[in-house]
Amino acid sequence: MNKDLEHQFVTELQNNQNIVHKVCTLYTNDQDAHNDLFQEITIQLWKAYPKFRGDSKLSTWMYRVALNTAITLYRKSKRSIQTQDYESVIFKIKADEYDETQEQQLKLMYKAVKQLGDIDKALVFLYLEDKDYREIAETLGISEVNARVKMNRIKTKLRTILNP
Amino acid sequence: MDELDLLKKDWQKKEDHLPKLSYQDIYKMIWKKSSSIVKWILIISILEFTIPHLLYFIPSTKSGFEFYENIGLKYIFLSLTIIQYAVVIYFIYLFYKRYKEISVLDDAKNLMQKIIKTRKTVKHYIIYSLSMIMFIFLLVVIGVYFSDNLIESYSALVDEPIDLSPTKLKKVVMATIAIFGTLFTLFLGGIYFLLYGRLLKKLKANYKELQKLEV
Numbered sequence: 001m002n003k004d005l006e007h008q009f010v011t012e013l014q015n016n017q018n019i020v021h022k023v024c025t026l027y028t029n030d031q032d033a034h035n036d037l038f039q040e041i042t043i044q045l046w047k048a049y050p051k052f053r054g055d056s057k058l059s060t061w062m063y064r065v066a067l068n069t070a071i072t073l074y075r076k077s078k079r080s081i082q083t084q085d086y087e088s089v090i091f092k093i094k095a096d097e098y099d100e101t102q103e104q105q106l107k108l109m110y111k112a113v114k115q116l117g118d119i120d121k122a123l124v125f126l127y128l129e130d131k132d133y134r135e136i137a138e139t140l141g142i143s144e145v146n147a148r149v150k151m152n153r154i155k156t157k158l159r160t161i162l163n164p
Numbered sequence: 165m166d167e168l169d170l171l172k173k174d175w176q177k178k179e180d181h182l183p184k185l186s187y188q189d190i191y192k193m194i195w196k197k198s199s200s201i202v203k204w205i206l207i208i209s210i211l212e213f214t215i216p217h218l219l220y221f222i223p224s225t226k227s228g229f230e231f232y233e234n235i236g237l238k239y240i241f242l243s244l245t246i247i248q249y250a251v252v253i254y255f256i257y258l259f260y261k262r263y264k265e266i267s268v269l270d271d272a273k274n275l276m277q278k279i280i281k282t283r284k285t286v287k288h289y290i291i292y293s294l295s296m297i298m299f300i301f302l303l304v305v306i307g308v309y310f311s312d313n314l315i316e317s318y319s320a321l322v323d324e325p326i327d328l329s330p331t332k333l334k335k336v337v338m339a340t341i342a343i344f345g346t347l348f349t350l351f352l353g354g355i356y357f358l359l360y361g362r363l364l365k366k367l368k369a370n371y372k373e374l375q376k377l378e379v
Contacts, residue, residue: 006191006194009194010187010190010191010194011187013190014185014186014187014190017182017184017185017190018179018182021182021183022182025182034183038185038193039193039196040198040199040200042190042193042194043193043194043196043197043198043200044198044200044268046194047198047268048267048268048269051267051269061269064268064269064271065268065269067272068268068270068272068275069200069268071272071370072201072272072275072276072279072367072370073200073201073202073268074200074201075199075200075201075204075363102170105167105170106170106171106174109167109168109170109171110171113171117369117370117373118366118370119272119370119373119374122272124168127168127172128171128172128175128176129175130172130176138271139271139272140271140272140273140374141270141271141272141273141274141275141374142273142374142377142378143378146377146378149377150377155168158167158168159167162167
């Protein structure tokens with residue numbers, strides 16, 4: 001691997017690191033695990049980088065590698081998921097921007113999303129990132145119709161978690 | 165759903181609160197070793213392909229060969245060894261091919277499917293190996309049953325005087341080999357299924373979930 005490629009890759013990743021951080025935030029529960037997953041995703045991105053031809057957007061490519069690593073390749077157990085503390089995971093919500101009830105609602109929502117399974121989380125993540133159903137379907141390897149069906153089920157699931 | 169759209173707005177506002185890694189931080193990371201499932205499958209598989217072959221270098225296995233020769237199994241073992249190597253080479257080729265097909269750029273479902281397929285190749289190899297081990301133990305038991313000079317070949321192996329009658333010795337040796345063979349096979353199989361069971365539990369669950377969607 002030559003120096004140019006290294007420099008190009010690190011610069012691109014540094015500029016787009018938010019994508020990876022967001023995946024890590026959703027799939028891990030503490031800072032150590034976050035860093036660990038970030039590192040594994042970085043390694044996978046770097047290994048796949050020579051094959052990135054630029055026929056898709058770099059961000060699209062990063063979403064795919066990052067999610068694949070989190071869902072499939074990453075090995076650490078996530079046993080503490082039920083007991084983890086919400087505050088330590090999600091960055092603080094600025095109170096002044098929201099009224100009390102909305103803030104409370106958001107907190108509950110984040111907590112509910114964190115309780116979802118790996119696949120459901122991936123769908124929610126891509127939805128939150130404003131991806132359309134075609135891209136969600138392509139990333140996961142399912143049909144667009146099924147992605148919609150699945151998303152509706154997740155919404156119902158979230159509603160049940162929020163209003164038991 | 166209004167709540168999820170509310171969340172979406174909030175999620176996108178949060179970008180500023182994410183950690184920021186420096187160029188140096190990221191540069192250091194690209195030289196670290198991966199600890200992905202695929203890496204582990206590769207490591208475990210290499211061990212599984214090599215460990216049985218290392219057994220041949222242990223001296224007791226070598227004297228074991230003399231023992232087989234004495235009980236008249238020499239040619240059977242020679243041909244079995246040739247078949248064994250042919251099969252191992254075939255499995256290594258298949259495994260390498262499958263392993264190369266795994267790409268992190270695939271969609272999630274395909275990626276999982278390929279990992280499971282690669283693991284299946286190893287699983288088939290293990291099942292073959294275990295049956296082979298069982299078969300060899302069985303052959304030895306049969307060889308012992310039909311041999312006439314068991315006492316000589318056996319005392320050559322252990323250098324200890326034997327004070328058992330030939331028929332009794334035969335029974336004891338046969339039973340010992342049969343019991344040991346069964347336990348050995350179960351033990352190896354147990355280790356194998358435990359290793360992969362743990363490694364791929366999460367992946368399999370996720371794969372099933374995606375698969376369920378498509379039916």
